[in-house]
Amino acid sequence: MNIFRGAFTALITPMNSDGSVDFEGFRKNVKHQLEQGIDGLVPLGTTAETPT
Numbered sequence: 559m560n561i562f563r564g565a566f567t568a569l570i571t572p573m574n575s576d577g578s579v580d581f582e583g584f585r586k587n588v589k590h591q592l593e594q595g596i597d598g599l600v601p602l603g604t605t606a607e608t609p610t
Contacts (some may be wrong), residue, residue: 559560562598566598566599567596569587569588569601569603571584572584
């Protein structure tokens, strides 16, 4: 069994002013997280706030 260990970042989805996904901003965010030594990334994750 694999066990996750370390710090994982729940990634945000940056948006452009027209409502489209800012893919370049997303790439920059992922690169920054990895350069800072994060142990894992959680795409489509949550920040623990339940949508209502």
